[in-house]
Amino acid sequence: MYEISDLRVSYGGRTVLDLEQLTIAPGRFTVILGQNGSGKSTLMKILARQQSAGSGRVLLKGRPIGEYSQAEFARTVAYLPQNLPEAPGLDTKALCRLGRYPWRGAFARWRPEDDRIVADCLKAMNVEHYAGELVDHLSGGERQRGWIAMALAQKADCVLLDEPVSALDVAHQIEVVEHLSRQNKETGIGVVAILHDINLAARYADEIVTLKQGRLAFKGASEDLLDSARLRELFGHPFSIARHPRDDRLVALSD
């Protein structure tokens, strides 16, 4: 999906992102992990064209991301930032409908298919009961799920989600990530998500990318990430690795 090379971002002489080479495969569930300030959001903003790649090279499906028209880019990539903007005057359904805009033709006709997609996405994020509620009146977690519904309604080839479950209770975190994983497997939509929960990442990601001080520190499968020495090195904190009693999968326990 993405091929990144020689990407370097500095602020006031401080380099916050320095990636020689990174590829993100299409149609996979990729999770980006890393300590606060390690450059995750900066990378994602560049992938979402919210920030310039400077002299770095970022190819999306083999073409420089700058070459895509706005509508074409929006049909290819949906992006949800870490800090969700306010949505003054919009109810949840209207917010979700915004996701369909890249698909409206020259005559901006609203098709029955758009209604179906919006209804499906609201339901999948468990916010259909709030369809008529103002987004800015929802709780933090409800609002976050409303915005994810909008990003999914965009039906892009790939969805970039910057900490999409940061405001959610445990049950909703799992429900949302499980839904993303299912969508990924059933429809082939690529998912790139920044998460902080190592176990959630390990359980659902096909591939994990870890940044440390702006550099690529690890890229691989969950089984290879879940190693106490590696986790200590990546996160600067001791972890023990155990087997989950129910299904025997590896889990990281923070010491």
Ligand SMILES: Nc1ncnc2c1ncn2[C@@H]1O[C@H](COP(=O)(O)OP(=O)(O)OP(=O)(O)O)[C@@H](O)[C@H]1O
């Ligand atoms: N516009 C900016 N001006 C100056 N410094 C910035 C700017 N944007 C980001 N940075 C710095 O770049 C570094 C990486 O920031 P980034 O938001 O990418 O980190 P992150 O890994 O997403 O962190 P977190 O887990 O806390 O969200 C941080 O040290 C941050 O202070």
